[in-house]
Amino acid sequence: MNGRNEKKRGILRRACCLLLCLGLFLSQESLALAKSSGTSQKQDDKAAVFNVTDQMLDKAAEIGRANTPGIMYVSLSGTEQMQAVRIRLGCKWISNNCRGEDPLQISLQTTIGHMTLDEEVQQRLTAQSLEDDILEFFLAKVAMSRKQRALYGKNAEMWQLTCSVGGEKVSGLWKGKEWISARLAVEPTPGVSRRAAVIKDDGTLVEIWGHDPDYTKEISSSRNAYSLTTDTFGTIVLLDAAQNFRAVQNRAGAVNRAEQTVIKAKAVGKRGAIQVSWKKPEVSVDGYQVYASSKKNGKWKKIKTTSARSFRQTGLTAGSRRYYKVRGYKHIGDVKCYTKWSAKVTAAAR
Numbered sequence: 001m002n003g004r005n006e007k008k009r010g011i012l013r014r015a016c017c018l019l020l021c022l023g024l025f026l027s028q029e030s031l032a033l034a035k036s037s038g039t040s041q042k043q044d045d046k047a048a049v050f051n052v053t054d055q056m057l058d059k060a061a062e063i064g065r066a067n068t069p070g071i072m073y074v075s076l077s078g079t080e081q082m083q084a085v086r087i088r089l090g091c092k093w094i095s096n097n098c099r100g101e102d103p104l105q106i107s108l109q110t111t112i113g114h115m116t117l118d119e120e121v122q123q124r125l126t127a128q129s130l131e132d133d134i135l136e137f138f139l140a141k142v143a144m145s146r147k148q149r150a151l152y153g154k155n156a157e158m159w160q161l162t163c164s165v166g167g168e169k170v171s172g173l174w175k176g177k178e179w180i181s182a183r184l185a186v187e188p189t190p191g192v193s194r195r196a197a198v199i200k201d202d203g204t205l206v207e208i209w210g211h212d213p214d215y216t217k218e219i220s221s222s223r224n225a226y227s228l229t230t231d232t233f234g235t236i237v238l239l240d241a242a243q244n245f246r247a248v249q250n251r252a253g254a255v256n257r258a259e260q261t262v263i264k265a266k267a268v269g270k271r272g273a274i275q276v277s278w279k280k281p282e283v284s285v286d287g288y289q290v291y292a293s294s295k296k297n298g299k300w301k302k303i304k305t306t307s308a309r310s311f312r313q314t315g316l317t318a319g320s321r322r323y324y325k326v327r328g329y330k331h332i333g334d335v336k337c338y339t340k341w342s343a344k345v346t347a348a349a350r
Contacts, residue, residue: 047084047140050076050110054093061097064104071105071116084140084160085110091129091165098122113139114183114225115161121178125165133166139182142235150334151252155192155240159184163233172232183225186238193241196228197249203256205249206232251333258283258330261339265326267347270312274347276324277310281339285328289338293323296346300325316349 052074064072076087087108098104103119115137117125125135142158149156161182163170173179186194196210210228226238239248265278276290290304290311304311313322323346328339 047086047138048082048110049086050088052076052087052089052108054090057089057093057097061104065102070103071107073107073109075109082110082112084138085112087115087137087139089135091126091133091135092131094122094135095126095129108137110139112141112185113159115139116181118178118181121173121180124173124178125163125170129165136164138162141184147335147337151255152237152248153240153243155189155194157184157186157194157238159236159238161230161233161236170233175231177231179229179231181227181229183227184238186224186226194226194238195241195245196226196230196236196238197245198230198232199235199237199252202253203259204253205237205245207245208232208236210238251335254332255335255337258285258328258332258337258339261285261328263288263326263328263339263342265324265342265345267322267324267345269347269350271350272316272318273312273314274316274322274324274349275310275312276326276345278326278342280309281328283328283330283339285330285339288326288328291325294321296323296344298323318350319348321346321348 056074057072060072060074064070076085087110089106094106098106098119099122103122105116105118106122107114107116126133129135138160140160142160144152144156144158148158152158161180194210195207197205197207200206208228208230210226228236230236239245261281261283263278263281265276268275268277278288287305287307288309289302290306291300292303292313293300303313316322323344325344326342330337330339
């Protein structure tokens with residue numbers, strides 16, 4: 001019996017050695033592929049950064065003109081675990097090679113999504129660029145908060161698509177004339193149709209063209225492609241098409257208006273007490289929260305939730321000073337949102 005156990009242990013040791021050697025071999029092969037891909041990949045704010053070289057663009061253009069007239073594919077390696085990518089290209093190369101009689105669309109392909117730029121978009125983005133300026137795209141899947149889930153729905157996905165030229169942010173393209181086409185690697189949700197929208201600065205939604213995932217086409221082994229077209233950069237939300245879009249749009253705008261509202265408060269010392277009051281805000285709220293601190297930069301404690309617009313803290317000794325701040329709260333659908341805090345106000349009891 002001991003001989004058999006020893007034999008089994010020997011077999012296991014040899015198997016482990018073989019797996020270790022295979023792992024080292026695969027690591028070396030992956031490193032070699034990364035070095036020969038023409039890009040440098042590193043981590044930057046949890047995003048994989050691809051610095052696409054002119055040599056790689058030359059090769060992609062050569063293959064594109066030979067095999068896929070009108071478009072060149074720039075394939076960027078990476079893992080399926082990536083949640084964000086930052087892609088940088090030289091503006092000079094685009095200006096010199098993507099115009100004229102034989103222009104090429106550039107398709108940037110990663111494991112989390114693809115972006116395609118046609119000739120007009122390339123010209124728009126590089127028209128005012130300097131010779132050494134960099135065109136940068138940032139694409140990321142955004143983790144949604146509980147409030148965002150309540151606002152946009154449990155099946156929603158949120159993405160960030162931004163662009164900059166020479167470090168200057170680009171907010172959008174020529175409305176109705178120029179678009180960027182993107183294919184996002186969405187989570188498989190058979191039976192759920194989606195519609196795409198851009199979230200504006202004021203919280204409202206602007207619907208953009210989108211196409212339900214084709215589950216026969218994959219960006220990676222576990223993600224399907226959702227196609228959309230946008231002329232605006234920023235935050236994109238993919239909504240469950242079964243929802244009432246206008247209702248979601250109105251709710252999102254109402255939440256943003258409430259969150260941008262400022263409460264104006266004041267405090268007055270009374271005999272053995274301090275009276276805190278505030279003006280009615282521009283946006284109606286359901287109630288208010290009053291926080292207090294015994295020190296200017298001390299710890300805040302909630303001392304009152306009320307629907308009134310004033311509160312008196314009693315039982316204070318003469319000369320004792322308190323600091324206060326107030327905010328409103330409002331329920332909009334399943335979302336509970338808060339106004340901005342009032343400025344800190346202070347008074348001393350008499």
